[in-house]
Amino acid sequence: MELIQRLLKATEFRDKDTGEHIIRIGYYTSELGKLIGLDEDTCKILSHASMMHDIGKIGIPDNILLKPGKLDQEEWVIMKTHTTKGAEILKGSKSELIKMVEEIALTHHEKWDGTGYPKDLKGEDTPIVGRITAICDVFDALLSRRPYKKAWTIEVVIEEMKCGSGTHLDAFLVEIFLDNIEIFINIKEKYS
Ligand SMILES: [Fe+2]
Numbered sequence: 001m002e003l004i005q006r007l008l009k010a011t012e013f014r015d016k017d018t019g020e021h022i023i024r025i026g027y028y029t030s031e032l033g034k035l036i037g038l039d040e041d042t043c044k045i046l047s048h049a050s051m052m053h054d055i056g057k058i059g060i061p062d063n064i065l066l067k068p069g070k071l072d073q074e075e076w077v078i079m080k081t082h083t084t085k086g087a088e089i090l091k092g093s094k095s096e097l098i099k100m101v102e103e104i105a106l107t108h109h110e111k112w113d114g115t116g117y118p119k120d121l122k123g124e125d126t127p128i129v130g131r132i133t134a135i136c137d138v139f140d141a142l143l144s145r146r147p148y149k150k151a152w153t154i155e156v157v158i159e160e161m162k163c164g165s166g167t168h169l170d171a172f173l174v175e176i177f178l179d180n181i182e183i184f185i186n187i188k189e190k191y192s
């Protein structure tokens with residue numbers, strides 16, 4: 001666990017914007033896991049594993065990772081490899097935690113309708129921990145300011161999540177997430 005925390009700290013040297021995002025993701029995913037009935041141990045592992053969803057970004061060059069504007073097509077292709085690079089870093093472990101990190105690193109950009117990356121997985125072919133991390137990541141990204149966008153209001157974020165339900169995001173998870181939105185807003189406010 002300590003090594004994970006320190007590895008995350010190492011990634012912050014490259015991209016300082018992500019420190020609080022990573023902490024919030026850990027809380028969101030374990031709360032959503034609890035809400036859908038995952039057991040306590042799984043939620044605990046999920047909390048730590050999801051914090052490392054973007055660990056593969058350590059393999060993305062600065063001029064792409066830190067670019068203030070939109071990425072061009074060629075840069076975008078490289079950016080997308082943070083999923084496979086993350087899985088590459090973690091593959092072949094016997095540890096439950098590290099196996100889950102590998103799964104999440106690889107699948108957190110897959111979409112319900114199969115238009116995500118890197119493997120174009122559809123529906124439940126994307127593991128539940130990947131789908132949980134995806135929805136929490138989208139929620140936090142939309143609510144936050146990024147180099148390429150302003151922070152959106154909560155009303156607009158909720159509308160966007162409803163729009164993405166069943167296409168980008170797992171509709172079942174969106175419903176539970178929005179029914180319990182206060183929990184997630186509180187995490188966002190507390191760890192900003
Ligand atoms: Fe990512």
Ligand SMILES: [Fe+2]
Binds near residue numbers: 021054137
């Ligand atoms: Fe993220």
